[in-house]
Amino acid sequence: MVSCVGMRYIFPKRFLWGAATSAYQIEGSPLADGATPSTWHEFTHRRGTIEDGTNGDVACDHYRRFEEDIRSMRDLGLTAYRFSTGWARIFPEPGSVNPTGLDFYDRLVDSLLSSGIVPLVTIFHLEEPLWLSRMGGFTQRSSVDHLLDLGTTLMRRLGDRVKMWCTINEPSLYSFQGYGTAEYPPAHRFDLRGMFHCAHHLLLAHARLCDAFSTLVQDGMIGLAHYYVDVVAADPARAKDREAAVFMDELANRVVLLPLFSGSYPERVLHRMGRFFPRGFEKDLATMGGRGSYTGINYYRRNRYRYSFFTPFLHAEEHLEPSAPHTAMGDEIYPPGLFHVLMRLKGEFGNPPCMITENGPPIPDVPGQDPLDDTGRVSYMADHIAQLGRALQERSDCRGYFFWSLLDNFEWSKGLSMRCGLIHTDFATQKREWKKSAYWYRDLIKRGWLEHEASEVAEP
């Protein structure tokens, strides 16, 4: 448990201090050594899909420079590192493993372990092989078996050394942005059937991967990383806004958390949108609850909702409060939300072991300003980590914090210019330089305590 003297949060000795990345965002060399294209490779090569016109062809060139990056992790004092695997490197075609692709992750794991860093492997982080997408991707039930193939291959190869696993990164966001807003491939818009089929199959695959894990990996932990949104009513005094917020919370959060913990979907979502789920989903649900051994939370934002008669199905509309602080990606910055989610896991779901698997602000370069002087990132981290300290004091069973991200990388539809790293990447030269936030994080990890106020922020 955390102890607190004044506003000093002292973190447990075994608390994991990490950073997170994902394969397509950092590796580069997407077609090297027998790999076939992922949907992101194909998508980024279509004109107009990425805001700044960049792609992940080189990104941080981590595929060839991973040893240098692991040295930085060691110098930062990270005790854990969360990364993901390139599915189409390992399975260039359905059913056939590419040993060279798999070897890369083997070397990465060995190198992390020899630097004293605990690896946390994410099996699927947004990066679907093009071959799967051509078969209908996660809208098809067969996708569950394909993902299980990838997961079990990884567990068999790495499970003797890797004990921390994340099955899937952000099933709700993947479905929503792929089939709702068209920000991710396959870029469908308002395809509710696609969205709920995809989400359901991802959640089913999670349960199956957890089952496989219990026979393939000894003494480990497995969970998924949920994109948690702190949802509130735009005007808490209006009953209609409160109702809108309850529904949007079901859609953003409970649609993932309920299947994980109790094998059910939230009632209101089923009532309004049940017809878009795959036929027979109820039978699956009965086999899905209570599977993982920890819950991963990616926390970036608070959303406010107003009642809206005219928005089909949702009857809710997002309200952007101009006086509230927002990141460059439009996320409302609200550090107490991190405390709320941990308390919610404790109160509603029996205080499961959990981890903050992502948190961090995107800050684009501003011409004329020193990109290494990221004091905004430092205050963001202090504000959020203090809330984590506060939750530990309230006996949350949170075991680790993974900052997004280790180094500036390819930020999906925003491209290379949206920077999230502790370490600055010069994409022209591949030179890495530590930002202020990297030194700050290193010192925090070394000290093991944080002196900072964690209060409920007054409503703007």
Ligand code: FCB
């Ligand atoms: C999360 C994604 C991660 C990164 C951050 C900024 O939703 O999981 O890959 O893009 O946002």
